[in-house]
Amino acid sequence: MKREFLTVIAVIAAMCPQAAVSQSDDPDGRAARIEAQMTDDERYALLWGYMPLPSRLGPAPTPEGVKPSAGYFPPIPRLRFPGLHETDASLGITNPNQLRRNDTATALPSGLALAATFDPVLAERAGRMIGSEARAKGFNVLLAGGVNLTRDWFGGRNFEYLGEDPLLAGLMGGSSIRGIQSQNVVSTAKHFVLNAQETARHSVNARISEAALRESDLLAFQIALEVGQPGSIMCAYNKVNGVSGCGNDWLLNGVLRKDWGYKGWVMSDWGATHGPADIVNGLDQESGAQLDKQVWFDKPLKDSIAAGQIPKGVLSQSVRRILRSVYAVGADFPLAERPIDDQADSEVALQIARQGIVLLKNDNLLPLNNTPRRILVVGRYADRGVWSGGGSSQVTPNGGPSVRLPYGGSGFLNVNGFQVLAASSPLAELRKRLPNATIEFDTGYDPGLAAARAAKADIVIAFVSKWQVETLDSASLALPEGQDTLIDNLVSANPHTVVVLETGNPVAMPWLEKTGAVIQAWYSGQRGGEAIAEVLSGQVNPSGRLPMTFPRDAAQAPRSQVPGLGMPDDGTPLVVSYIEGADVGYRWYASKGFDPLFPFGFGLSYTQFRHDGLRVRSSGATATASVTVSNIGARAGADVPQLYLVAINGKPVRRLVGFSRVELQQGEGKPVSFAIDPRLLADWSPQGWTINGGTYEFAVGHSATQLEARVAVRLSRRCFKP
Ligand code: GLC
Numbered sequence: 001m002k003r004e005f006l007t008v009i010a011v012i013a014a015m016c017p018q019a020a021v022s023q024s025d026d027p028d029g030r031a032a033r034i035e036a037q038m039t040d041d042e043r044y045a046l047l048w049g050y051m052p053l054p055s056r057l058g059p060a061p062t063p064e065g066v067k068p069s070a071g072y073f074p075p076i077p078r079l080r081f082p083g084l085h086e087t088d089a090s091l092g093i094t095n096p097n098q099l100r101r102n103d104t105a106t107a108l109p110s111g112l113a114l115a116a117t118f119d120p121v122l123a124e125r126a127g128r129m130i131g132s133e134a135r136a137k138g139f140n141v142l143l144a145g146g147v148n149l150t151r152d153w154f155g156g157r158n159f160e161y162l163g164e165d166p167l168l169a170g171l172m173g174g175s176s177i178r179g180i181q182s183q184n185v186v187s188t189a190k191h192f193v194l195n196a197q198e199t200a201r202h203s204v205n206a207r208i209s210e211a212a213l214r215e216s217d218l219l220a221f222q223i224a225l226e227v228g229q230p231g232s233i234m235c236a237y238n239k240v241n242g243v244s245g246c247g248n249d250w251l252l253n254g255v256l257r258k259d260w261g262y263k264g265w266v267m268s269d270w271g272a273t274h275g276p277a278d279i280v281n282g283l284d285q286e287s288g289a290q291l292d293k294q295v296w297f298d299k300p301l302k303d304s305i306a307a308g309q310i311p312k313g314v315l316s317q318s319v320r321r322i323l324r325s326v327y328a329v330g331a332d333f334p335l336a337e338r339p340i341d342d343q344a345d346s347e348v349a350l351q352i353a354r355q356g357i358v359l360l361k362n363d364n365l366l367p368l369n370n371t372p373r374r375i376l377v378v379g380r381y382a383d384r385g386v387w388s389g390g391g392s393s394q395v396t397p398n399g400g401p402s403v404r405l406p407y408g409g410s411g412f413l414n415v416n417g418f419q420v421l422a423a424s425s426p427l428a429e430l431r432k433r434l435p436n437a438t439i440e441f442d443t444g445y446d447p448g449l450a451a452a453r454a455a456k457a458d459i460v461i462a463f464v465s466k467w468q469v470e471t472l473d474s475a476s477l478a479l480p481e482g483q484d485t486l487i488d489n490l491v492s493a494n495p496h497t498v499v500v501l502e503t504g505n506p507v508a509m510p511w512l513e514k515t516g517a518v519i520q521a522w523y524s525g526q527r528g529g530e531a532i533a534e535v536l537s538g539q540v541n542p543s544g545r546l547p548m549t550f551p552r553d554a555a556q557a558p559r560s561q562v563p564g565l566g567m568p569d570d571g572t573p574l575v576v577s578y579i580e581g582a583d584v585g586y587r588w589y590a591s592k593g594f595d596p597l598f599p600f601g602f603g604l605s606y607t608q609f610r611h612d613g614l615r616v617r618s619s620g621a622t623a624t625a626s627v628t629v630s631n632i633g634a635r636a637g638a639d640v641p642q643l644y645l646v647a648i649n650g651k652p653v654r655r656l657v658g659f660s661r662v663e664l665q666q667g668e669g670k671p672v673s674f675a676i677d678p679r680l681l682a683d684w685s686p687q688g689w690t691i692n693g694g695t696y697e698f699a700v701g702h703s704a705t706q707l708e709a710r711v712a713v714r715l716s717r718r719c720f721k722p
Pocket of ligand 1: 070088089143190269270392
C-alpha cells in the first residue's frame with residue numbers, strides 16, 4: 001500500500017506544486033513530525049466533531065465563518081493544518097436543507113446509473129468532477145465511495161451504490177475515489193460493512209460467515225481500496241456478527257489494517273460511535289457527535305486514559321492516521337473557494353445518463369423517428385424534470401429543483417423531507433429532437449383520461465418513478481401511487497407504449513408483455529431529460545447494462561420482505577441472517593435455478609453484437625482471456641461483453657470475472673482481453689485465498705444468464721494471503 005501512496009504523491013507533486021512534498025517528506029514521516037508538535041487539546045479536536053449547523057438546529061457551537069456542512073474539524077494554523085471540511089457525497093456536493101443559501105452543485109445520476117455504464121474510466125471522470133467541485137466550494141473531505149453491495153431489491157440507499165457484484169462495485173467505486181482524490185480531496189469508502197438495509201439501520205445485526213463476507217462485500221471494499229486508495233473509511237451503523245461496525249476490532253484492526261495494510265483513518269458514520277473503547281477497536285474519529293448519546297471521544301476518552309483503561313498512545317495513533325491521509329492526498333491546501341464551470345461539469349452528468357440508460361425491451365418501437373405523428377407523453381412530472389433519490393446524498397441541482405415535494409418526516413435536519421426533481425424536462429427535450437411530431441403531455445393523474453388521450457395518439461411514452469430515500473426501504477416491488485394501473489390503462493388503449501422507468505431499485509412489471517418498449521433511466525441527474533430524449537429519438541444508442549438483477553417477484557429473492565419492516569430505529573435488536581452468503585444477486589438466482597425478470601448485465605442496443613473466439617489461458621496462478629466482439633448491426637454502438645466463471649471441476653458456479661465496455665462502428669470487430677483477479681477464482685479460508693485447482697470453465701455473455709460457448713482451462717492449486 002505504501003508504494004502506491006508514494007506514486008500518488010509523486011503525481012500530486014507534479015500536478016500541484018503548492019502541495020508538493022519532498023520524497024524524504026513522506027506522508028507518514030510528515031504526520032509523525034506534525035503530530036508530535038500538537039497539544040492534547042489539538043489532538044482531541046481532531047478525534048471528534050459536530051456537524052457544523054446553525055444553533056437553531058442543535059447544540060453544536062459552530063465557529064464564526066464556518067459554513068454549514070456535514071463535518072468540520074478546526075484548523076491548526078501554527079502547524080499549517082487547514083482542518084477537515086467535510087461534505088457529502090458520491091452523487092455531487094450536497095447542501096443539507098439548503099443551509100448554505102443558493103449553493104447548488106452538479107447533480108450526477110444515481111450510483112446505479114453509473115454502475116450500469118460498466119465504465120470505470122467514466123467513473124474516474126465523474127470522481128474528478130465532484131472532487132473539483134468539492135475543492136472549489138472549500139471542502140477537502142468528500143464523504144463518497146459508497147460500495148455496499150445491493151443485496152436486496154428493497155434497499156433504500158441502493159440508488160447510491162454500484163450494484164450487486166463485488167468486481168463491478170469495487171472497480172467503479174475505486175475509480176470514482178481515485179478521481180476525487182486526484183483533486184487533492186480525501187474520499188471515503190463507505191459504509192464499512194454489510195450496511196444493506198435502512199430499516200432499523202442503527203440496530204441491525206448482520207450475520208454472515210467470514211468466508212462469505214470476504215468473498216462478497218469485503219471483496220468490493222478491498223478492490224475499491226486497491227484502486228482508489230481512499231484516505232478514510234466510514235464504518236457503518238449496523239452490527240456485523242454481533243459487534244457494531246464502528247467498534248468492531250476484527251473488521252477495523254483485523255481485516256482493514258492487519259490483512260489489507262490500510263493506513264488511512266476510520267471515521268464513524270454520523271451518530272455511530274458507542275463509547276471510548278471504540279478507539280481501541282479501530283475507530284479513529286467520532287463524526288456527527290451531536291447525534292451520539294454523548295461526545296465519547298472527549299471527556300469519556302480522557303477519563304478512560306487517565307484511569308489507565310485505554311493507552312494514551314491511541315491519541316497519537318489516530319491523529320497520525322488522519323494527518324497521513326490528508327498529506328498523502330495533498331488535501332492540506334489553503335481552502336480558498338473558486339468559481340466552477342457548471343456547464344462543463346454537467347457534461348459528465350449527461351454522459352453518465354447517456355451511457356447508463358438500459359434498454360430492457362424494444363418491439364421495433366424505438367428509436368422514435370422524426371415523422372409527423374402524435375405522441376402523448378404521460379406522467380410523473382416528465383414536463384418538469386427528472387427524479388433523484390433522497391437523504392444525505394441528495395444534491396440541490398444547479399438551477400434549483402424544478403419540483404420539490406414535501407415528503408414529510410421530521411427530526412434532525414430532515415434530509416429525507418423532500419422529493420426533488422432536477423430541472424431537465426424530458427418533454428421539452430423530446431420536442432426539440434422530434435420537431436415534426438406533435439407531442440402532447442398528460443400528467444397521468446387520471447388514468448381514464450390519460451387512456452382516452454392515448455387512444456388518439458400514435459405513440460405513448462409513459463414516465464413512471466419510484467422514489468427511494470435514506471432511512472427507508474421499499475415494502476414492495478410494485479411501482480407506487482397506482483402507476484401500474486396507469487400503465488395498464490395506457491397499454492390497453494394503445495399498445496404502442498414506451499415505458500420510461502425512473503427508479504432507485506428493481507421494480508415488478510406486470511404490464512411488460514403489453515408494452516412496446518421499456519427503458520430504465522434510473523435517477524438521471526442534472527441533464528437526464530436530454531439523455532432520455534437522446535436515447536428515445538435514437539441520437540444516442542443505449543448501452544447500459546443492469547448492475548442489479550430484476551426479480552420476477554419478491555419470492556425469488558433471498559428475502560421477500562424487509563426484515564423488521566416498520567420497526568422503529570430505536571435500538572431494538574434485529575438480526576438479519578444473510579443466508580445467501582457470497583451468492584449475492586445473480587449468483588443467488590443461478591444457484592436456485594431461478595429465471596429473473598431481467599438478469600444482471602442485461603441491456604439491449606439499437607444494433608447487435610457477436611462474441612467470437614473466446615480463449616482462456618492459464619497464466620500461472622490465474623487465467624487470462626480474450627474474445628472478439630463484433631458489431632453486426634446497422635449502426636454504431638457500445639457492447640459490454642462479460643466474462644463469467646461458470647463451473648469448477650464440473651460444479652456450477654456463476655461469478656463475473658471480467659467485463660469491458662467497447663465502442664464499435666457498424667461492421668467493426670475488436671479483440672477484448674480480460675486479466676482475471678485470482679481472488680475471483682478462489683475460496684476464502686482463515687489461511688487466506690485458495691484456488692483449489694482442476695478444470696475451470698468460463699463463458700462470455702451478454703448477461704449473467706445469456707452465456708455463450710464455454711472454454712475450459714486447467715489451473716494449478718494455489719494459496720495466497722488476503
Ligand atoms: C449519513 C450517512 C452517511 C453520510 C453521513 C453524513 O447518516 O449514512 O453516508 O455521509 O451521515 O451526512
